[in-house]
Amino acid sequence: MTDGDPAETRLRLTILGGYLGSGKTTWLRHQLHVGGFGPRVHVIVNEAAEVPVDDALLQGAEGITLLAGGCCCCEGRAGLIAALRELCDARSRIPADQPRLRHVVLETSGLADPGAIVAAIQGDPVLINHILLAETVVAVDALHALAQLRTEPLGRRQIAAADRLVLTKADAADPAALAALRATLAVLNPHATVSASSLGEEVPLLPLPPDAQPVHLPPLGPEDERGPIxxxxxxxxxxxxxxxxxxxxxxxxxxxxxxxxxxxxxxxxxxxxxxxxxxxxxxxxxxxxxxxxxxxxxxxxxxxxxxxxxxxxxxxxxxxxxxx
Ligand SMILES: [Zn+2]
The missing domain is CATH 3.30.1220.10 (CobW-like, C-terminal domain)
Incomplete structure (x- = not known):
């Protein structure tokens, strides 16, 4: 995560994506616990269905907003824009030399396409001036991602939208399967950085073996028939x-x-x-x-x-x- 220019005054936003059950919340909880986003963090949790938010998340966050009105990349988009505008509003009422909100982390629902969320924020005339998209982090389940990627266009879109891929449950994965997954991720998104975590805590990732081969991902409908990315x-x-x-x-x-x-x-x-x-x-x-x-x-x-x-x-x- 780059810290950018000290003159940068926009509110930083991290979008946390990943398929259903990919371990986003575990990773986020640990990041908040160790102060991985710096001081004065607000968390927005988007659930496609109404679910009580885990109180443990609050530790390390200044505030938390639950958006339960549908997935915020599509039907819940207006709710997300409104919540972000409210945070920006409240922040702009505090003088820049006073401690004020610095970072927002949006935990998306497992059904969200982070790229669509980025486009929605960039398309909003207010947010575009007040929010700096710091990073899109996508959690990838080291045990199940390969199977999902074979059949799920959404999983592929999530991977493609990431600046950083976090391989969750990496320590439990078979080394050969993990190497094949990493080689496949490098095809889907060659520019993302890749790290590994276990129970939210970063674990070392060995260099990718030179003979690691990506798995063949079958085309999934019209958007995938135009050749590989x-x-x-x-x-x-x-x-x-x-x-x-x-x-x-x-x-x-x-x-x-x-x-x-x-x-x-x-x-x-x-x-x-x-x-x-x-x-x-x-x-x-x-x-x-x-x-x-x-x-x-x-x-x-x-x-x-x-x-x-x-x-x-x-x-x-x-x-x-x-x-x-
Ligand atoms: Zn959506």
Whole structure:
């Protein structure tokens, strides 16, 4: 989790996703217990059905909101937007130099697509200015995920939306099955970081054996018949014309947004190092990153998607920038 620029005043939001029974709550409880989100955290729990919230969750959180009016990526979306606006409102009434709410963690229902939640927040004219999407963490059940991924498009969408994948129950998994799962996750989402946990506590993850093979995931309906999701890395010229680049990216997302699952990278601009991210057709407002102490350049953007040839992306950008 990057801490970003000290001048960053937006309320940070972590979206916690994962399939039903993937161990989200256990992981969250432990993170709150050890202060993993820093001080002044509010938790929003979305349950697709009305279930009493575990009181133990409250330890380490400043407040808790239960959203039980349906899954907040779809029918419960308005409730989520209202709850977040309320938190932003209450926070903006406190002067910035006073201790005020710093972080919100949204525990989604197991049926939620985190990408749809990100799009809903970015599409809200109020929230887009007050919330910084810090991270999407997706819990992956090390024992059952492979079976789910074979049959569940939702599980695949959850994986694809993650910045960080946490393999839960990792210590109980057979090493060969765990290696196959990790290789499969790397195909579904090559850019996410992967860690492992047991009862919420981080456990070490051995390097992935070089011979680990992803399992074959059968296509599941029209959205999966357009070929596999693949990463494409694009080096960004150091003297990039930033406004031309954002124009190109907007045009690309407009034309190919359904194929581009995710765009993420760091670009050097006159304003500093910007972390650039998109989910679906939405470009998030860029986050300013601190300068790297070793002066290393990291001007690379990763495109994750399907239905286009990797070389076409670079050609299109160069043509747009006039550097064919
Ligand atoms: Zn939903």
């Amino acid at each position: 693949r990463p494409t890395q694009l080096a960004i010229p150091l003297d990039l014309d930033w406004s031309a680049f954002t124009l190109w990216l907007s045009a690309l997302l407009h034309a190919r947004g359904d194929d581009l699952v995710r765009v993420k990278g760091v670009v050097r601009t006159p304003a500093g190092r910007l972390l650039l991210q998109t989910v679906r057709k939405v470009v998030q407002s860029p986050e300013i990153l601190p300068e790297q102490s070793d002066g290393r350049h990291d001007d690379v953007i990763v495109f994750i998607g399907r239905g286009y040839r990797p070389e076409d992306l670079g050609r299109s950008l160069r043509r747009f920038l006039g550097v064919v």
